Amino acid sequence: xxxxxxxxxxxxxxxxxxxxxxxxxxxxxxxxxxxxxxxxxxxxxxxxxxxxxxxxxxxxxxxxxxxxxxxxxxxxxxxxxxxxxxxxxxxxxxxxxxxxxxxxxxxxxxxxxxxxxxxxxxxxxxxxxxxxxxxxxxxxxxxxxxxxxxxxxxxxxxxxxxxxxxxxxxxxxxxxxxxxxxxxxxxxxxxxxxxxxxxxxxxxxxxxxxxxxxxxxxxxxxxxxxxxxxxxxxxxxxxxxxxxxxxxxxxxxxxxxxxxxxxxxxxxxxxxxxxxxxxxxxxxxxxxxxxxxxxxx
Amino acid sequence: xxxxxxxxxxxxxxxxxxxxxxxxxxxxxxxxxxxxxxxxxxxxxxxxxxxxxxxxxxxxxxxxxxxxxxxxxxxxxxxxxxxxxxxxxxxxxxxxxxxxxxxxxxxxxxxxxxxxxxxxxxxxxxxxxxxxxxxxxxxxxxxxxxxxxxxxxxxxxxxxxxxxxxxxxxxxxxxxxxxxxxxxxxxxxxxxxxxxxxxxxxxxxxxxxxxxxxxxxxxxxxxxxxxxxxxxxxxxxxxxxxxxxxxxxxxxxxxxxxxxxxxxxxxxxxxxxxxxxxxxx
Ligand code: SF4
Ligand code: SF4
Ligand code: SF4
Ligand code: SF4
Numbered sequence: 001x002x003x004x005x006x007x008x009x010x011x012x013x014x015x016x017x018x019x020x021x022x023x024x025x026x027x028x029x030x031x032x033x034x035x036x037x038x039x040x041x042x043x044x045x046x047x048x049x050x051x052x053x054x055x056x057x058x059x060x061x062x063x064x065x066x067x068x069x070x071x072x073x074x075x076x077x078x079x080x081x082x083x084x085x086x087x088x089x090x091x092x093x094x095x096x097x098x099x100x101x102x103x104x105x106x107x108x109x110x111x112x113x114x115x116x117x118x119x120x121x122x123x124x125x126x127x128x129x130x131x132x133x134x135x136x137x138x139x140x141x142x143x144x145x146x147x148x149x150x151x152x153x154x155x156x157x158x159x160x161x162x163x164x165x166x167x168x169x170x171x172x173x174x175x176x177x178x179x180x181x182x183x184x185x186x187x188x189x190x191x192x193x194x195x196x197x198x199x200x201x202x203x204x205x206x207x208x209x210x211x212x213x214x215x216x217x218x219x220x221x222x223x224x225x226x227x228x229x230x231x232x233x234x235x236x237x238x239x240x241x242x243x244x245x246x247x248x249x250x251x252x253x254x255x256x257x258x259x260x261x262x263x264x265x266x267x268x269x270x271x272x273x274x275x276x277x278x279x280x281x282x283x284x285x286x287x288x289x290x291x292x293x294x295x296x297x
Numbered sequence: 298x299x300x301x302x303x304x305x306x307x308x309x310x311x312x313x314x315x316x317x318x319x320x321x322x323x324x325x326x327x328x329x330x331x332x333x334x335x336x337x338x339x340x341x342x343x344x345x346x347x348x349x350x351x352x353x354x355x356x357x358x359x360x361x362x363x364x365x366x367x368x369x370x371x372x373x374x375x376x377x378x379x380x381x382x383x384x385x386x387x388x389x390x391x392x393x394x395x396x397x398x399x400x401x402x403x404x405x406x407x408x409x410x411x412x413x414x415x416x417x418x419x420x421x422x423x424x425x426x427x428x429x430x431x432x433x434x435x436x437x438x439x440x441x442x443x444x445x446x447x448x449x450x451x452x453x454x455x456x457x458x459x460x461x462x463x464x465x466x467x468x469x470x471x472x473x474x475x476x477x478x479x480x481x482x483x484x485x486x487x488x489x490x491x492x493x494x495x496x497x498x499x500x501x502x503x504x505x506x507x508x509x510x511x512x513x514x515x516x517x518x519x520x521x522x523x524x525x526x527x528x529x530x531x532x533x534x535x536x537x538x539x540x541x542x543x544x545x546x547x548x549x550x551x552x553x554x555x556x557x558x559x560x561x562x563x564x565x566x567x568x569x570x571x572x573x574x575x576x577x578x
Contacts, residue, residue, distance in 0.1 A: 010334050011467045012308005016492070037468035038306045038496045059375055079397055092474055092507070097396035098375045111375065136502055139442065139471040170307045170467060171333045174441045193553035195312075195336040202334065205438050224553040248546075256490040257523050 001156050002286050003149075003164040005034075005183040009199025011170035013189045014219040016040050017252050018275075019167035020261040023126040025279045030159075031124070032152045032166040033131035034179040036117065036144045041167050042131055044259055045124035055132065055147060057116040057140035059096040061088060067108035074100035074109065116140050119148055121155070126261070128155060142178035145169065149179070163286075172206045180207060184289050186214045187243065187282065192227035197234065204238065215241045215285055217278055220248040243285065244278030246271055299454075299461045300572060301330075301480040303504075306496040307467035309486045310516035310542070312336050314565075315464040316557045317542075318484075321565035323428040328454060328463045330476035332416060332434040332443050337464055339555050343421030343431045350419070352434070353412040354445045356390045357399050363407035370399035370408060391441050416446040418453060426557075432457075443472040451479065469499045474507070482572050483509045484539065486516050489523030494530055501534060510575055512539040514568065519544045537575075539568045 006022070008015045020041060023031050033041040041047075061083070068086035075084050082094035086108055101109040119132035130152040132144050152164050166183070169175035180186060186207055190196045200216070207214045216235055221228045228245070235242050249271050255262045262271050302315040316337065319327045329337040357370075357379070366384030378392035379399055390413060400408045416436045423429040434450045436443050443466065454461060465476040477483055483504045487493040497513065504511040513531050518524050518541035531538045542561055551558040 010307050010336075012306070037470050038499055040306075040492045040495065043491045043495060077397070077401070079395065092478065095394050095396060096375060097394055097398055098373065099396050099398045099401065102373050102398065103401060134470070136469060136499075136506065139444070141470055142441070172438070173333050173436075173443060173472070175470075177441070191553070194339050194555040195334075196553075198336065198339060199334050202438065209439065223550060227553060253490065253517070253519075253544075256492055257521070259491065 001153065001162055001164065002184045002290060003166060004185050004187060004282065004286065005166040005168045005179055006187045006189060007168040007176060007180065007203065008170055008189045009172065009203040010195070013191050013196065014252060015170065015189045016044070016167050017256065017262060018189055018217065018219065018246075019165060020044050020126065021263050021275050022279055022282070023165050024261045024263040025276060026163060026165060028161050029127050029163040029165050030152045030156045030161050031127055031129040032148055032164060033129065034145045034148060034166055034175065035169045036132045036134045036141050036148070036175065037169065039131045039133060042122055042124070042129060044256060044261060045126045045129060046259065047122035047124045047129055047131075049120055049122050051121040053119050054115060055117045055119050055144055056113045057143045058114045059098060059111040060094065060114040061096075061098070061101055062110045062112050063088065064108045064110070067106045069106050071105060074104055077103050117144055119144065119151065121151070130155070141169070142174035145175045145178035172202050176206065180210055180212055183212060185282070185285055186212050188214060188216050189219050190216055190231060191220050192218060192224045192231055194227065197227065197231055200231070200234075204240065213285065213289060215243040215282070217244040217246065218242065219246050221245040222247045241285070243281040244274055246274050246278070298482070298573075299463065299480045301463040301465050301477045301483045302486060303465040303473060303477050303483055303500055304467060304486040304496065306492065309488050309493065311467065311486050312464050313552060314484065314486050314514060314516065314542070315462055316340050317561055317565040318569060319429050319462055320426055320557050321562055322460065322462075322569055325428065325460045325462055326430040326432060326457055328450065328461055329431065329433040330447055330450065330463050331466045332436040332446050332450075333466065335433050335435050337431055338419070338433050340425075340557055341423035341429055341431050342425045343419070343423050343433075345419050345421035347420070349417040351414050352416050352418050352446055352449045353414045354395045355410040356393045356395060356413045357388055357408045358411040359386050359388060360407045360409065361385050363405045365405055367404070369402045369404065373398045373402040391439075395445065415440045418450060444475045447472055447475040469503050474503060477504065477509065478507055480509050482575060483511045484514055484568070484572070485511060486514050487527060488517050489515055489519065489521065489527055493523070494526055497527070497530070501536065512537045512571065512575070514539050515541045517544040518542060537571070539571050540564050
């Protein structure tokens, strides 16, 4: 079983649209949406919810008012300004550290498991999809990302599906780290803008942390041909393969509006062929990775 | 006045709008809170006042000669950042939230605190747009959470006078909340697609919980079905639609080259006026 994770240094580069298009081309696969902050893949894949599970992570204080003597110790000790004399005044600030609870002389505060979101299994036109929704302002997104990846692996193993396509979270923070660790290949979707190049360098730093092979797809490559050339040159210097280039096309916007992948849109010739080429390049890369895995065994 | 620019998701044009508004406002400080991927400096080309300031948080320091391996510190750490093995305590600093719980728990007084760098802060004046100042934070690669850095940045900002425009991190996670919190107004940027609507709803839930007056700007508007859906959604939620910025290839091209085009200057003025009018109420 191999896992391809599609990432981008930043949101809005077309990562989800490209993930969906590749999922349409690929034959046997499980899909994972690791953008647990704002999952979107279910919106273009015609997802029908099959299973829904609660996700708990971390702790939150529960205060027994009848015990509290208003001594103020919790206020003094909480470093995050979340509690005042036994009242959780700024729940958004609470880190769930338990300092208030462990040090309350009246033992008025209990730490309890915190509901942190939900994860789902859906059936879609493109295959089985595992996705999730993180609770509002909850910080355990990395853990939820791990959870959806694990569940996808379980399904893939049970059904003997050899490929997992993961729409990764944007950025380089904890969810991106959680989505990339232990994957087989990362595809970075990059735009030829000065910010795109800047974000790619940060992403490359992160991926090299994991010794994970990275390949690049330049989206909207004709938007700024000079930046595209610079990007390609930069990739060459850093021994990063460019697996594909896609032109700017309104079809991406229209496809999202219609709830389809770009592969399913009429008159999509300008992007269809490059996407198929991108896919073939990725398959070759995955095959090489598979081969070297077997050899090292 | 503190205005934050947020969006449920990246790539909707948050930074674009922040820079448009900044350019339309004379005398403003742009604060790049998107510390994972700060980009504003690429457009503003600031001349920094002083070298990058290092921002740090505190993590425990365990004095192994005092530690007897009792395990109390590990028992109170709800983030599993301390393990005790072979009579000594071991810290995994990437998991530490700097709560100080272990410090309080250790009877041997073996734990003190030390600084750990989590990022940098740069402050400067734009060379290209003289009225704009920039405060830009950059998270150190490998730092698991941006929240402590954003909180420290906001403490710094408390010293600033004048209007602030915060370019917030994308999404609706803890770092977005940390950035948006305490604003006088929040502008949510969205795109006229089902993705946009979905992410807008998530972001709106946050600003409502935080009780921050909120308005919406539709970016890359094309007057189609997507626009209508967002408009209807804003009406239902009774959230003002501040403006629509048309989809423009020429604008996108200039943006790719790192230039804030003058094309939507009027729109930016209008948005600022609407926000200020709301503030006086
Ligand atoms: S420390 Fe306990 S008793 Fe004291 S104010 Fe807080 S909750 Fe109440
Ligand atoms: S759990 Fe920690 S952050 Fe939350 S109120 Fe208690 S001391 Fe403060
Ligand atoms: S400071 Fe808090 S989070 Fe860090 S190790 Fe100590 S108890 Fe754990
Ligand atoms: S509580 Fe103090 S003495 Fe006990 S294991 Fe931790 S550091 Fe060592």
